[in-house]
Each structure stands twice: as C-alpha cells, then as structure tokens.
Amino acid sequence: MKRKVTLKQIAKELDVSISTVSKSLKDSPEISEDTRKKVRAFAKLYNYKPNLIALSLKNKKTKTIGVIIPEIIHHFFATVISGIEHIANEKGYNVIVCLSDESFDKEVINMEMLANGSIDGFIMSLSKETQQKKDFHHISEVINQGMPVVMFDRVANDILSDKVIIDDNLAAFEAVQFLIDKGFNKIALISTIDYISVGKLRTEGYLKALRSNNIPIDESLILKIEDMDNCSDEIELLLKNNTFDAIFAVNELFAVTAIKSANKLGLKIPEDISIIGFTDGMISKYSSPSITTVSQNEIKMGERAAIMLIERLESEEEDEEHYKTEVIGTHLVERESTL
Amino acid sequence: MKRKVTLKQIAKELDVSISTVSKSLKDSPEISEDTRKKVRAFAKLYNYKPNLIALSLKNKKTKTIGVIIPEIIHHFFATVISGIEHIANEKGYNVIVCLSDESFDKEVINMEMLANGSIDGFIMSLSKETQQKKDFHHISEVINQGMPVVMFDRVANDILSDKVIIDDNLAAFEAVQFLIDKGFNKIALISTIDYISVGKLRTEGYLKALRSNNIPIDESLILKIEDMDNCSDEIELLLKNNTFDAIFAVNELFAVTAIKSANKLGLKIPEDISIIGFTDGMISKYSSPSITTVSQNEIKMGERAAIMLIERLESEEEDEEHYKTEVIGTHLVERESTL
DNA sequence: GATAGTGTTGAAAACTTTTTCAAATTTATA
DNA sequence: TATAAATTTGAAAAAGTTTTCAACACTATC
Known part of the structure; x- marks a missing residue:
C-alpha cells in the first residue's frame, strides 16, 4: 500500500526545499528548468495530487456546496439535486447533501455542522416543521457570518437571501x-x-x-x-x-x-x-x-440555484442589497387524465 | 456581519495564549478554574465552534463519506442514500454525493477529486460504462492508498473490497x-x-x-x-x-x-x-x-453499506484479508398485476 | 576588482487546531 | 529562608499547502 505523497516527502527525497517543489509543480519561472523537470517527473511517478483539505484551510474556500433538503426519495428533490450537481461539477464544486427528514432540529444541526468550515455556501429547501414553526434563526445566523444561502421551492419570505421558486x-x-x-x-x-x-x-x-x-x-x-x-x-x-x-x-x-x-x-x-x-x-x-x-x-431550478450561489461565491463585492428571487417558468404537460 | 471567531482571536482578546484557550474549552484540569470560566464565557458569547477543516487536517480524518452513484433520480439510488444518510448522521459523518451520470470518465474524475483528502472512505455503485469497460483501476488505486471502499448493487467482482448486494x-x-x-x-x-x-x-x-x-x-x-x-x-x-x-x-x-x-x-x-x-x-x-x-x-442496503464503511474506518487494524460481502434479503411484494 | 544585476533556492509565515514539554509562578516543607 | 513540589501558562510543532522575501551564487559592467 502506497499512501498519498506530500510536498514534504518529495522535497526530502530530492533534497530540495518544500517551496522549490511547490513552485516547480506550478511551473514557476523562478525555478531552473533542470530542477523543474526533475521535480515534475518525480511527482508524476508518485502521482502527487495536492491535498484539498490543506488547500481549503489555506484559501478559506472549500469549493464545496452544502445542500439541505427535506427528503431525497422525492423525485422533485432528487431532480433538483441533479441540476445542482450538473452545474457544480462544471464549475469544479463538490456537493454535500444533508437530509432534514422534515425535522426542524435536524435542519439546524446539519446547518451548524456544515457552517463550521466544511462548505462555501448553502442551497436549501425548508423542512415542513421549520415552515410550521417559522423559526429561521439558524439561517439568518449563517447569512450573518457571511456565508451565502440560496433557498429554493420552500423558501422563507422573512429571510433576505437569493431564492429560486416557481410561481x-x-x-x-x-x-x-x-x-x-x-x-x-x-x-x-x-x-x-x-x-x-x-x-x-x-x-x-x-x-x-x-x-x-x-x-x-x-x-x-x-x-x-x-x-x-x-x-x-x-x-x-x-x-x-x-x-x-x-x-x-x-x-x-x-x-x-x-x-x-x-x-x-x-x-x-x-x-x-x-x-x-x-x-x-x-x-x-x-x-x-x-x-x-x-x-x-426541477432541473432548471437546481441549475439556477447553483449558478446563483456560485456567482455570489466568486464575485468579490458582497452586495447584500441585491438579493434576487428568480422565478422558474412552469408548463402544463397534457396527458391522458384530462379530456 | 460577524465572521466566525477563532481560538487566536479569543486568545488575543483575553490576552492569554492559544493553548490556554484550547485547553480551557476542553475543560482541561491543567488550567485554573478562573481562566477556564472566563474563556468559556467569552467563547459562548461569540458562539465559538472549532473549524472542521483545520481539525480534518490535523486529525487526518474528515468524518465525511463519499458516495458515488450513477443517477440520483432513480428511486433505488435515492433510497439507498437515505439509508446511508441515516447511519452517517447517527455516527457523526457527513455525506458527499457525486453522480457519475453512467459515465466512466465522470466516475474516475469524481473519485480522484474526493480521494485527495476530502473524505475518509467511499460507498459506490458502478456506472454502466464502467461495467461495460471492466476498467476498475481507479477503484483499486484508491483502495491501494488505504482508503476503504464499499460497493453496493452494481459491484465489481474483480475488486477486493467490502460489498453489499442482493442475490x-x-x-x-x-x-x-x-x-x-x-x-x-x-x-x-x-x-x-x-x-x-x-x-x-x-x-x-x-x-x-x-x-x-x-x-x-x-x-x-x-x-x-x-x-x-x-x-x-x-x-x-x-x-x-x-x-x-x-x-x-x-x-x-x-x-x-x-x-x-x-x-x-x-x-x-x-x-x-x-x-x-x-x-x-x-x-x-x-x-x-x-x-x-x-x-x-434499499434502505437496509444503504444502512449496511454505511455501517460496514464506518466500522472499517474506526477499527484500528486493517485486516485487508477479511473483506465481507453482505447479501441483503429480498421479498416479493404481491400487488394487482399477478393473479 | 568592486558593484550591480540576474538567476536560483530556501526559510518562514499564514490558515486553525491539538498536544507536548518547558517555563514561570505559587505554595508547601524542612 | 531556601528548597522542593505543585500549579498554571505558553511556546512550538504538527498537519499540507502557497507565497513573500531574504539569501546566495553567478555573470556582466565599469
């Protein structure tokens, strides 16, 4: 079993410094052609890939989207996730899915868990219980911390955030x-x-x-x-x-x-x-x-939600004033149950 | 907007060292009652929660399970995920879901991405294309790196790993x-x-x-x-x-x-x-x-897969010899389409 | 031969946390 | 009072990466 190799290990093997290895792999002109080649060959041989957790810590960005939905067995939510995944994938983001099971408490726990560094932003649809309670403090808290939230379908009007709904x-x-x-x-x-x-x-x-x-x-x-x-x-x-x-x-x-x-x-x-x-x-x-x-x-709903979130994540200025609510068009699919 | 507070900030505010803060919050007897109380009060006030990314880096554990499935809109897979989530939640794990879209390439990309530190282990079901190609190098590579994999339903017999299937x-x-x-x-x-x-x-x-x-x-x-x-x-x-x-x-x-x-x-x-x-x-x-x-x-299938993975993650010894294949019982549900 | 300039490398800090061990302070004992 | 012991605190290292800046060696110029 060969464990994942790190910059440190490569540096030690080649008897150079960590910085030299890092720069070589980024093809920095600072490093001589010779050293660069040597390092890259070695890294390729050992299939070096940077550790994403370390990058997350350094960059304060996880490139991960947290999705909280009531249930996944509902075709509606599963399809929205497909749409979210599609865009997320395209833009290099991962998707963490948490299920609230229609429970307020689970929704809160999941949000608090993910909010502690695991993700860059939320896409969510409220649980029944949350809608009933009308208690949205967990959501405003997260938003207050500067973490963007996009709500879809079952949204809270009281919360200022981006939203994707149908009419x-x-x-x-x-x-x-x-x-x-x-x-x-x-x-x-x-x-x-x-x-x-x-x-x-x-x-x-x-x-x-x-x-x-x-x-x-x-x-x-x-x-x-x-x-x-x-x-x-x-x-x-x-x-x-x-x-x-x-x-x-x-x-x-x-x-x-x-x-x-x-x-x-x-x-x-x-x-x-x-x-x-x-x-x-x-x-x-x-x-x-x-x-x-x-x-x-639903697909479009998920896609739009993901696009809105990623745009907000990647735009520098935080224009909290300009939250958008996007309305996705619906259409009637005529089948056999109507004359 | 109040951003998340760190140990460092607390330490600075209270004019003590980071270690003192950390120990106080863990109620270490090393620290005097007085200091402990002071720190904890302050931490509570500012709603301090440890940064999970930093913990992941330190502990080399993410408490996250990666799930790779062909499609999520299939009721079967959605239900398995429900089962996985259920157990994962119970044991304090998060679930990252990636869709291969029945494509070999996407399956490989997703696996490589997640394998670079984001997760502790995989639960997966093969894409059609992968089954057709019979190319499982990405899976054996991950296993070789010491990351446990549990396959379910669409499994590769050639791969040595834990499996959950039906007969x-x-x-x-x-x-x-x-x-x-x-x-x-x-x-x-x-x-x-x-x-x-x-x-x-x-x-x-x-x-x-x-x-x-x-x-x-x-x-x-x-x-x-x-x-x-x-x-x-x-x-x-x-x-x-x-x-x-x-x-x-x-x-x-x-x-x-x-x-x-x-x-x-x-x-x-x-x-x-x-x-x-x-x-x-x-x-x-x-x-x-x-x-x-x-x-x-399906629920049971997901639950068993999650249990098997977590057991392997949390057991110290890696008994690579003893991979289990668990067979989930099926039953016929009689309805109207049969006499 | 001294100075400036160029090319190449490495040390250190940063992100946040935990933990070990040393240092400092206080209390107890002879 | 001096010494030993106990209590309390903090510095530093570790995890893996990127980046800034300093240092070094070498070549070119006057």
Whole structure:
C-alpha cells in the first residue's frame, strides 16, 4: 500500500526545499528548468495530487456546496439535486447533501455542522416543521457570518437571501383555467394544510381562477389533507359525497390517489372526471391513465440555484442589497387524465 | 456581519495564549478554574465552534463519506442514500454525493477529486460504462492508498473490497418460481443487455427457474433491451408476436411499459397476463394495476453499506484479508398485476 | 576588482487546531 | 529562608499547502 505523497516527502527525497517543489509543480519561472523537470517527473511517478483539505484551510474556500433538503426519495428533490450537481461539477464544486427528514432540529444541526468550515455556501429547501414553526434563526445566523444561502421551492419570505421558486399561485391558476376552458365549472381541489407554503399558494391560485371566471366557490369541493400517508380514505369520501367534473390536485400523490379512488367507485378518468396534478415525476408519467400535470422544471431550478450561489461565491463585492428571487417558468404537460 | 471567531482571536482578546484557550474549552484540569470560566464565557458569547477543516487536517480524518452513484433520480439510488444518510448522521459523518451520470470518465474524475483528502472512505455503485469497460483501476488505486471502499448493487467482482448486494439470481428465481407455482409455464422475460451485472444475474435466475421446473426455454420469449428510453416499441412487438401467460421484467420501467403495451393491445392485466417487476418504487406502487415486484430493501442496503464503511474506518487494524460481502434479503411484494 | 544585476533556492509565515514539554509562578516543607 | 513540589501558562510543532522575501551564487559592467 502506497499512501498519498506530500510536498514534504518529495522535497526530502530530492533534497530540495518544500517551496522549490511547490513552485516547480506550478511551473514557476523562478525555478531552473533542470530542477523543474526533475521535480515534475518525480511527482508524476508518485502521482502527487495536492491535498484539498490543506488547500481549503489555506484559501478559506472549500469549493464545496452544502445542500439541505427535506427528503431525497422525492423525485422533485432528487431532480433538483441533479441540476445542482450538473452545474457544480462544471464549475469544479463538490456537493454535500444533508437530509432534514422534515425535522426542524435536524435542519439546524446539519446547518451548524456544515457552517463550521466544511462548505462555501448553502442551497436549501425548508423542512415542513421549520415552515410550521417559522423559526429561521439558524439561517439568518449563517447569512450573518457571511456565508451565502440560496433557498429554493420552500423558501422563507422573512429571510433576505437569493431564492429560486416557481410561481405556484400562477401555475395553479393556469392549470385550473385550463380546466375551465375545457368547459368544466365544478372543479374540486385536493390540497395540503396551509402551513406548507406551496400548498397554500396553489390553493390561492385555484381560488383566483374560480373567482376570475365568476364560478362560485364550493367549500365542500375543497379538501385539505394533513396526513399524506393516509390520504386515500379522505379522497374517496370526497369523490363519493360530491359530484364534480374535474379535480386539481396540488401534488402527484393526491392526483394518482384520486384516480385509484375513482376507478374503485366505477368512475372513468378522464370521461367522468378530468384530473390535473402538480410535479412531473414518475407517478404522473407511468400512472394509467397518465396524468396531466404542472411541470416545475426541477432541473432548471437546481441549475439556477447553483449558478446563483456560485456567482455570489466568486464575485468579490458582497452586495447584500441585491438579493434576487428568480422565478422558474412552469408548463402544463397534457396527458391522458384530462379530456 | 460577524465572521466566525477563532481560538487566536479569543486568545488575543483575553490576552492569554492559544493553548490556554484550547485547553480551557476542553475543560482541561491543567488550567485554573478562573481562566477556564472566563474563556468559556467569552467563547459562548461569540458562539465559538472549532473549524472542521483545520481539525480534518490535523486529525487526518474528515468524518465525511463519499458516495458515488450513477443517477440520483432513480428511486433505488435515492433510497439507498437515505439509508446511508441515516447511519452517517447517527455516527457523526457527513455525506458527499457525486453522480457519475453512467459515465466512466465522470466516475474516475469524481473519485480522484474526493480521494485527495476530502473524505475518509467511499460507498459506490458502478456506472454502466464502467461495467461495460471492466476498467476498475481507479477503484483499486484508491483502495491501494488505504482508503476503504464499499460497493453496493452494481459491484465489481474483480475488486477486493467490502460489498453489499442482493442475490439477484435467487430473487429472480423466486419471482419466476412464484409464477410457475401459479400454474404458468409460458413466461416471457424482459431484461437488459448482459453487461449490466444485475440484468445478467436476473436473467440467469429466470433461466434456472425454468430449467429446474423442466420448462423448455423459448428464446422468442426473451427480450434483451439496450435502449431504456425507447423500450416501448420492442415490448409491444414482443406482446404482439407471441402468446404467453406471464412476464418477468428485470425493472420497474419494463414492467409498467409492458402493462401499458398490454392495455393498448386490449390485453387485461392480470387476467390475460400476470406481470412481476423488480424494485419497489413509485411506479410499482402507483401504477394501475399496481405491480407485484421484488423489493430490494434499499434502505437496509444503504444502512449496511454505511455501517460496514464506518466500522472499517474506526477499527484500528486493517485486516485487508477479511473483506465481507453482505447479501441483503429480498421479498416479493404481491400487488394487482399477478393473479 | 568592486558593484550591480540576474538567476536560483530556501526559510518562514499564514490558515486553525491539538498536544507536548518547558517555563514561570505559587505554595508547601524542612 | 531556601528548597522542593505543585500549579498554571505558553511556546512550538504538527498537519499540507502557497507565497513573500531574504539569501546566495553567478555573470556582466565599469
């Protein structure tokens, strides 16, 4: 086993100083052709690569981005990470991923850990619990220390930082408008409890669409689900006790569950009920019927977040005044679940 | 903006030496009660936290695990990462994730990058290209440098290292045996090209099951797909040109595509054809009909890989002789796609 | 032959932390 | 009071790198 070789070891072997070795490897004209060649040959032979930890310490830069997300098994977050990785790779950055598991405490612990020198900046999306608590002190602390943070999707409006979001309100509005344009006016909504910022915004978009088309809002057609894992009973009840001709669901899970419940009750999709979901993941693509859904351009979201962060890291002046919020465009992917 | 405070700064402020500060914060009995209290109060006030990069350099340990996987948008890999994160978190390790994008070159670059001091050990799954090339020099090099590597799922048999796998052969055998036990004997196989190790093993399991039940092997019922993205045409052709009563597909995508093709051709699942897939992800769960599939216990896979790596990192002696290969149990999840 | 100039090398500091060992101070003992 | 012992503090080295500046050797110029 041959352990990694250091400048010191090379210097000793060749009986020169560490500085000479360092400069030779950087092809500094300060060092004579002869010495340079000798050192480089030796370094190549022993496959010398500078120790990145030492460089990090010296340069006070780690060339590493910390990403904190609630869960990685969600297609949405996994795809955003793909986008982040893509740009990070291109620009020579590594990506440390930490999962908050939707827990406030884990989010805080992970942030504090990474903030102690391991990374140059954060890209993050808030956990449910953090959104509920509205406690963002850990984030402002990090920002105060001069470490840039880019928030995406689940962002805190109270925090001054760069942000990448979609216009959830508008996207929902457009999806519902699409249904209205098809001639539907009894449209149900399956949403989440309001403390989930995106759920709330999508609900508002739904309401706005109805209002602007002078369709009365029927509270009995609005379902707000708390327990994601056991949503099927509630959804089945909604379908059983009401009649409507379309559903707007704020995520894939609710949409596919609605399809399954409809099947069970003998309702045909899209003949009896049209359904639009949110997020274009595996479920929407491979469900039968496949689901018309709002695509969020997750890849682009990740890419933009990474670009914004790296730009801030590599620009000298810290213009704290000019935080940007970038809105990524969405589009409706039409599939089989709508007429 | 208050930047992170260092021992040096504290020492200067309090007019003591750096060593005194360091020892005080570690509650060393060497330092007088008085000084200790003073230092700790000051450190608390300024929220001192040791710089982890400096510690890494000093200790030659980063408390970070490098994970290299082909893609993160695959539910399988995302779930394994969840398992890794879970254990890593528990044991105080961070996780750096790098994506090879199924490319050999990217895998090599990522490994070399991380091997230069950033991490203590690797957990990895080979890219398709690497499996095809059978070039594992980058992995043996890292191992030779004394950095432990745990491979999972897509492993290289030629490399001596710890491994976590499932018994793909056995799992496939059991799935096909399940179909045979139901009374089917015309069973089609939808698999991948043989250089994908898991595809090959699952194909072997299929063949073994047929043989051990004295069912003649019908080559026309065996489809090996190269281009995952455009598999639907080939699968439709298989269904159109042959009659059989069951399908064993080596992944979720092939299984759900088979269902869609069958629907298109007016075949009923499971009445006309029973289908078993591999991997228990979103697709299998939310497809209509939902898909009977082989669950790989991905979470456990990730957890075991992390445990094996950390054990090796924290055990003093390097018993290179005793590399373990751990086989994670699989089980069939029965759903609607089988009778 | 002395001075300036050029070319080449190395010592030392910096980044931050921990730890060893020596030095300084205080207290106890004879 | 002098000496030994105990307590408390600090200097220095170590990890691996880069960079500045000083030092040295040599050649060219007057």
